[in-house]
Amino acid sequence: MFATTRPLRFGDCDPSGIAYFPSYLNILVGVMEDFFADLGLPIRQMIDERKISWPTVRLDLTFVSPGYHGDQLDFTLRVRAIGRSSLDLDHEIRVGDRLLWSAKHRVVATSTETHTSIAWPEDIRAALRQHLEANDAHNPAT
Template structure:
């Protein structure tokens, strides 16, 4: 099940010409990931403060196809493609005005905020993530 959300592309996210400044996309993407975990019942503040679990990015491969512009409403689609012992592999597709703007292959890893070592996904989080796991036969937007 793909997680979808909308985010505005604001004035502060763009260069002087009104085109999206690509580092701003990454900041927005982190917010989408945070919203995804909250939608599963695992807000990051509780994960970090109470459970001492972090989810740093260890791989991020972006492909930009078209520019985004100030005022665009960005449509994010997050698909879970793999769940390892401590890793989570996702693909993001970002569109605006019905046009695909960029895609990303993204891996995060569950880590202990005390030791900074990877740790296995706790069973409750793994179960929630598994409910979003895409099957190999599921339809995916063209990349």
């Protein structure tokens, strides 16, 4: 599991101070960048040197509770399955014990030159495998 905390800033909220849901997606992209950087795969290196990106192809969000300006959002990211080119993730976003929202997320390794899916290189696959949740190891992505 990967975990990080992000503040919910004024610009992320509507005029009443409640999180504007599209802002959550922007924050989630930053969390994904941090996750890959934590694996030793910073986004600039992935794109500029390795010519690999990981666009979202599926994202299923469930909103449970509102977030408010000033909240510290605790993000957890779990690797659920690793496919040839896909990566299935589970996200939970909480403030303390309160669940704000969760997401089931699929990204796909893509060549930045051809914009087509590619197999995860073995070193990236090995780094991702270290985060694979044991109870989901028999549920590979496609």
